[in-house]
Amino acid sequence: MSKFEVRKTAVIGAGNMGSGIAQKIATEGIPVILVDLDDEKVQRGLGIIRDLLQQGVERRLFRPEQVEAILGRIEGTSDWSRLSEVDLVVEAVFEDLEVKKQVFQRLGEHCRPDAILGTNTSSFYVRDVAAVTPHPERVVGLHYFYHPAKNRLVEVIGHEKTTDEAFQAAWAAQEAIGKTPIGSADAPGFVVNRYFVPWLTESVKLLETGVADIATIEWAAKKAFRIGMGPFELMNVTGVPIAMHAADTLGRELHSFYAPPETLRQQVASGELWNLDGEADSSKYEAVANHLLGTVFYVASQLVDEEVATVEDTDIGARVGLRWSLGPFQLINKVGTEKAQQMAQGVIESYGLPMPKLLAEAGPDGIPISLASLGQRGSLTSVWVDRPDAMNALNEEVVGQLVEVFSQARQQGRPIVLGGSGKAFIAGADIKFFVDNLRANTFPRIYQFTATGAKLLATLSGGDHAVVARAQGLALGGGAETALACDWIVASPKASFGFPETGIGIYPGLGGTQRLPRRVGLPIAKYLVYTGQILGAKQALEIGLCDQVVSFGELDGACERLASQGSAPERQAPSAPQAKAWQPVWDFFSTYSVDQILSGQADTQGNPVLEKAVKKMGSKSSVALRLAERLFNEGADLPLADALALELANLEEVFSSPDALEGLSSLIEGRRPAFVTT
Ligand SMILES: NC(=O)c1ccc[n+]([C@@H]2O[C@H](COP(=O)([O-])OP(=O)(O)OC[C@H]3O[C@@H](n4cnc5c(N)ncnc54)[C@H](O)[C@@H]3O)[C@@H](O)[C@H]2O)c1
Incomplete structure (x- = not known):
C-alpha cells in the first residue's frame, strides 16, 4: 500500500x-x-x-x-x-x-x-x-x-x-x-507483446508454409478473436519492421520459436506493406484459427508458468491493450481444455517445446480466473473487484466470487477495505445479462442474481469489524449501492455516484431505495433515483452520501482511519438536508409525488435545478418511477431488513414491465429508450 x-x-x-x-x-x-x-x-x-x-x-x-x-x-x-x-x-x-x-x-x-x-x-x-x-x-x-x-x-x-x-x-x-x-x-516482451508478437509471426508462418493466403488469414483471425484488424493489417499500421525487431528480441532471449520467419524479413527488406487484397477461403478457417489460438494458448500459459504475470493480468492485457473481447485464458475456457491443449500442441510440436504446466494440468473446468481477490492494504484486509476493463461491473461470476472472498476476509478478523481495479469503483451490473434473461423468459435468474447480491450486501455493515468502501472512481447503480451497504465510504475527488436505473426501465434493486434515504434523507434520495443525476465527490460529501473525500494518495490512509472507528451505527434517515443549498430539492421532493411532477402540477418556482430535474424525469420510465416511489414511501417506516425485503419482492413487477426490456436493451444498442407513456 x-x-x-x-x-x-x-x-x-x-x-x-x-x-x-x-x-x-x-x-x-x-x-x-x-x-x-x-x-x-x-x-x-x-x-x-x-x-x-x-x-x-x-x-x-x-x-x-x-x-x-x-x-x-x-x-x-x-x-x-x-x-x-x-x-x-x-x-x-x-x-x-x-x-x-x-x-x-x-x-x-x-x-x-x-x-x-x-x-x-x-x-x-x-x-x-x-x-x-x-x-x-x-x-x-x-x-x-x-x-x-x-x-x-x-x-x-x-x-x-x-x-x-x-x-x-x-x-x-x-x-x-x-x-x-x-x-x-522484467522479462522479454513483458506480458502482451510476449503473445501478441508470436500471433503476428505465426500468421506470417501460415502464409510462408502455404496454409492460407493473407486475405484468408486476416479474415480467420478477425473472426476467431472478434477483432477489427487482422495481423497483416496491424503490421501495416504499426510498422512491419517493428514486428520483426520485436520478434528478433524474443527469438534471441527466449527460443527460436519466437524468431521472425524469413518471409517477414524479406517483407521488411522490400520496404513494402503487406498486400491485403484477395478473397478469403472459408475452408481454411479451422486451420488458421486453431493455429493462432494455439499460439496464444501456448505463450500465455508459458508466461504464467514463468511467473511473468498472473492469469488475470494476462487476460486484462489482451482485452484492454489489444481490445480482444476475450483474453487468452477466457478463450481457453471457451474452447475447452482438451481442445485448447491440442491446439497448442499443434503449434509447439515441431519445435520440441514442452506443454506449459498450467495448460497441461488444467482440468475439464478450465483455468480458474479470479474476478475478486483477497489481499492486504496497510493494516486492512482488502477485497478487490478485478474487472477493470468492464469498470468492475457486477455479474453472476463477480458476485459469486465476492461472496466467497468476503467470507474469507471476515475470517481474518480485521477491518476490510472494498475497492475496484482501474478507473472505476464498481459501475453497475452487466446489462446484457438482464436483457438475455428477459428475452429468454428466465426472470428467476435475474432474481437469483439480485438476491445473492442483496444477501452479500447485507453482510457488509454492522459486523465486528468495519468495512470501508474505497471509491476512487465511478460508483454507479449497483456499485453505488454496494458502497452504501458498507459501514463507511471514502471517495477520491474523481469519484462520482449515481443511480441511473429509472432511465433504463427499472429501479435500483440492491438497496438504492432503502439505504440511500437512510443516508441522505428521503427527498434527496428520491431526487437522485428519479433523475439519475450523477454527483461528484464534493456534492456526495455535502449531502452525506459519502463520509470523506481525500486526494488519491490519501485514500488508503483515510480508509484505515475510518475503519479504526469500528462499524457504523445503523443509519437513521436525517430529517433535514445536511447542506442548506439542498433545501429547495428537499422541499420539492417532499411536497410533490411522481404523478404530480410528471403531469406538470409541481411548482419549481423557476429554480433551474428543479426545472432540470423535472425535465429529466420526463425521459425516465414512469412505471419504474412510480414503483421506486412506492418503495421509498412504504420502506421509509420499516426496519431496514424489512424494507430491503420489500425492495427485492417487487423486482419481478418492475422487470416484467415492457419498459424494463426496452430500457435495458436501448442501453446495449446505444439508443434512446422509447418507454410506454402512461
Ligand atoms: N511506438 C510505439 O508503439 C511504442 C509502444 C510502446 C513503447 N514504445 C517505446 O517508447 C519509446 C519511444 O518511442 P516513440 O515511438 O515515441 O519514439 P519517437 O522516435 O517518436 O520519440 C522519441 C523522442 O525522444 C527524443 N529523445 C531522444 N533522445 C533523447 C534524450 N537524450 N533526451 C530527451 N529526449 C530524447 C527524441 O527527440 C524524440 O522526440 C521507445 O522506447 C519505444 O520502444 C513505443
Missing part, C-alpha cells in the same frame, strides 16, 4: 509515445514537464498534443476551455534542472539502450532520490536501464501502448531491485492518471 501521491510528473522524449503520455497525464489533471533534446523537438511534441486535443474538440470530446486547461498543465522544456520538482518520471526516448542509459544517468543527477523513474522500453530489461542510476530500487518499467492517450493499458514492471513500495507507488500513479495497470516481471 502506498501513500505516494503524484503531484508533478515529467516525461522525457516528446515523440509519438512521450507526447501522448504527457497528454494523458495532463488530461487527468496532473502537471507534467515534457522534456526533449532541444526546443524545436519540444515544440514538435507540444504541437502533436495540440493537434490531437483540437481533434477532440471537433469530435466534442473536449470543450475548448478544457483543452486550454490541459495544455496549461504541460510545460515543455529542454532544461533538466526542472526535474528536481517531480514525483514521477516516464522516459520515452528512442529505443536505444545507450541513449536510455544516458537519460537515466541524468535523471539520477537531477531527480529527488525518492522520485519514481519509469522506462517505456519495449525490448530492453528494466534492470539494465536501472543499473546506471543511484537508486535502482525506485526504477520500474512503465510500458504503455499506442496511442497512450487513448489506450488504457500499462504494464508496470518491477525488476529484481525494485522495492514493493516503489512498485505500488508506480501502480497507484497509473491508476491516478486513469490507466489500467497490469503487473509484469
Whole structure:
C-alpha cells in the first residue's frame, strides 16, 4: 500500500509515445514537464498534443476551455534542472539502450532520490536501464501502448531491485492518471507483446508454409478473436519492421520459436506493406484459427508458468491493450481444455517445446480466473473487484466470487477495505445479462442474481469489524449501492455516484431505495433515483452520501482511519438536508409525488435545478418511477431488513414491465429508450 501521491510528473522524449503520455497525464489533471533534446523537438511534441486535443474538440470530446486547461498543465522544456520538482518520471526516448542509459544517468543527477523513474522500453530489461542510476530500487518499467492517450493499458514492471513500495507507488500513479495497470516481471516482451508478437509471426508462418493466403488469414483471425484488424493489417499500421525487431528480441532471449520467419524479413527488406487484397477461403478457417489460438494458448500459459504475470493480468492485457473481447485464458475456457491443449500442441510440436504446466494440468473446468481477490492494504484486509476493463461491473461470476472472498476476509478478523481495479469503483451490473434473461423468459435468474447480491450486501455493515468502501472512481447503480451497504465510504475527488436505473426501465434493486434515504434523507434520495443525476465527490460529501473525500494518495490512509472507528451505527434517515443549498430539492421532493411532477402540477418556482430535474424525469420510465416511489414511501417506516425485503419482492413487477426490456436493451444498442407513456 502506498501513500505516494503524484503531484508533478515529467516525461522525457516528446515523440509519438512521450507526447501522448504527457497528454494523458495532463488530461487527468496532473502537471507534467515534457522534456526533449532541444526546443524545436519540444515544440514538435507540444504541437502533436495540440493537434490531437483540437481533434477532440471537433469530435466534442473536449470543450475548448478544457483543452486550454490541459495544455496549461504541460510545460515543455529542454532544461533538466526542472526535474528536481517531480514525483514521477516516464522516459520515452528512442529505443536505444545507450541513449536510455544516458537519460537515466541524468535523471539520477537531477531527480529527488525518492522520485519514481519509469522506462517505456519495449525490448530492453528494466534492470539494465536501472543499473546506471543511484537508486535502482525506485526504477520500474512503465510500458504503455499506442496511442497512450487513448489506450488504457500499462504494464508496470518491477525488476529484481525494485522495492514493493516503489512498485505500488508506480501502480497507484497509473491508476491516478486513469490507466489500467497490469503487473509484469522484467522479462522479454513483458506480458502482451510476449503473445501478441508470436500471433503476428505465426500468421506470417501460415502464409510462408502455404496454409492460407493473407486475405484468408486476416479474415480467420478477425473472426476467431472478434477483432477489427487482422495481423497483416496491424503490421501495416504499426510498422512491419517493428514486428520483426520485436520478434528478433524474443527469438534471441527466449527460443527460436519466437524468431521472425524469413518471409517477414524479406517483407521488411522490400520496404513494402503487406498486400491485403484477395478473397478469403472459408475452408481454411479451422486451420488458421486453431493455429493462432494455439499460439496464444501456448505463450500465455508459458508466461504464467514463468511467473511473468498472473492469469488475470494476462487476460486484462489482451482485452484492454489489444481490445480482444476475450483474453487468452477466457478463450481457453471457451474452447475447452482438451481442445485448447491440442491446439497448442499443434503449434509447439515441431519445435520440441514442452506443454506449459498450467495448460497441461488444467482440468475439464478450465483455468480458474479470479474476478475478486483477497489481499492486504496497510493494516486492512482488502477485497478487490478485478474487472477493470468492464469498470468492475457486477455479474453472476463477480458476485459469486465476492461472496466467497468476503467470507474469507471476515475470517481474518480485521477491518476490510472494498475497492475496484482501474478507473472505476464498481459501475453497475452487466446489462446484457438482464436483457438475455428477459428475452429468454428466465426472470428467476435475474432474481437469483439480485438476491445473492442483496444477501452479500447485507453482510457488509454492522459486523465486528468495519468495512470501508474505497471509491476512487465511478460508483454507479449497483456499485453505488454496494458502497452504501458498507459501514463507511471514502471517495477520491474523481469519484462520482449515481443511480441511473429509472432511465433504463427499472429501479435500483440492491438497496438504492432503502439505504440511500437512510443516508441522505428521503427527498434527496428520491431526487437522485428519479433523475439519475450523477454527483461528484464534493456534492456526495455535502449531502452525506459519502463520509470523506481525500486526494488519491490519501485514500488508503483515510480508509484505515475510518475503519479504526469500528462499524457504523445503523443509519437513521436525517430529517433535514445536511447542506442548506439542498433545501429547495428537499422541499420539492417532499411536497410533490411522481404523478404530480410528471403531469406538470409541481411548482419549481423557476429554480433551474428543479426545472432540470423535472425535465429529466420526463425521459425516465414512469412505471419504474412510480414503483421506486412506492418503495421509498412504504420502506421509509420499516426496519431496514424489512424494507430491503420489500425492495427485492417487487423486482419481478418492475422487470416484467415492457419498459424494463426496452430500457435495458436501448442501453446495449446505444439508443434512446422509447418507454410506454402512461
Ligand atoms: N511506438 C510505439 O508503439 C511504442 C509502444 C510502446 C513503447 N514504445 C517505446 O517508447 C519509446 C519511444 O518511442 P516513440 O515511438 O515515441 O519514439 P519517437 O522516435 O517518436 O520519440 C522519441 C523522442 O525522444 C527524443 N529523445 C531522444 N533522445 C533523447 C534524450 N537524450 N533526451 C530527451 N529526449 C530524447 C527524441 O527527440 C524524440 O522526440 C521507445 O522506447 C519505444 O520502444 C513505443
